[in-house]
Amino acid sequence: MMGSKGHTPEHPAETMLSLVGKKRAILIMCHNNPDPDTIASAAALKYIFAQRLRRKAVIGYDGTIGRAENRQLVRRLKIDMVRTKDLNFNDFSVIALVDSQPHTGNNAIPRKILPHIVIDHHPMRKDTTRCAFYDVRPIYGSSSTILTEYLRELDLAVDRKLATALYYGLKTDTNSLSRSFIKADLDAFNYLFPRIAPRTLAGIENPSVPKSYYLKFADAIAHSVQYGDVMISCMGTLNTPDVTAEMADFLLRMENIRWTLCMGEFKEYLLLSVRTSRRGWIAGKIALRVLKGLGTGGGHEKAGGGKISLEGLKPEERAQIAQKVTDRFLKALGIQDREGKPLTAVVPADPL
Ligand SMILES: [Mn+2]
Structure with missing residues (x-):
């Protein structure tokens, strides 16, 4: 089973803490455009360092905290997060990466810096094995689950705020x-x-x-095309980067749809999200196949995604890339019929 192999040390939380030892400045990095799972995992790790080592770690991120829910998570639970442009990676003696792995293209740690600590539930990457401490559990539903186990291993009390964050991280990732x-x-x-x-x-x-949220949904539905059990939506320009994931989940609930692909442009990137209701470690694999040579990405059993740089491309060249992604996706899924039926095509009314 692809992606099911991971690596977990014995007594992972204690092992991680002993590695940090007396080192002072700790940076905890989230993945780009952070979602609740990476935010909650970072908050939990920060809490562990504060409780056990009396260290105040910094949580860093790049990109946009887009979804209104995620903004509320950070605001209501008072999670301090610093943009990477306001950080100097060289200021830190320990760098931890949560819910992501080195050189995946979805975190802002510079290529030449290898994080010391990696805690994640995506398929294992080769470069991760070079990190001093790594705990990668691809069969887990969330990184929040791993951090919850750490808190329990260390017998640390979880306050309401942290419990709410981890619960929400686990709930959204699954x-x-x-x-x-x-x-x-x-x-x-x-x-x-x-x-x-x-x-x-x-x-x-x-x-x-905001009203624009509904307008984007309307727009996405208007640009959705069905190919057998596959629904593909080209969402145009996005207001927030994570709306492709939201729409891909939303469309996957439609009767007879087993696969969704949603894509849209955000800040010089074509972002895409893949979802399936099928089992067997395929969503991330299909995403990788679609992105091969075009961009970076990956994913889990039933959810994947990635991004393709559109920098310097003309509108028609951008459209060609979206078409290429669509073609590759349908080919990877063995869909012969490339005509497709617009979701909003008029269907005959049911007889009364
Ligand atoms: Mn996650």
């Missing part, structure tokens, strides 16, 4: 346990749930959103 999860995720879920702040969580999950 799409409310509708995507891949294992017993460890359920155990973390059951551990965290009695400790969360329910009203705070409700505020995070139901933020008000």
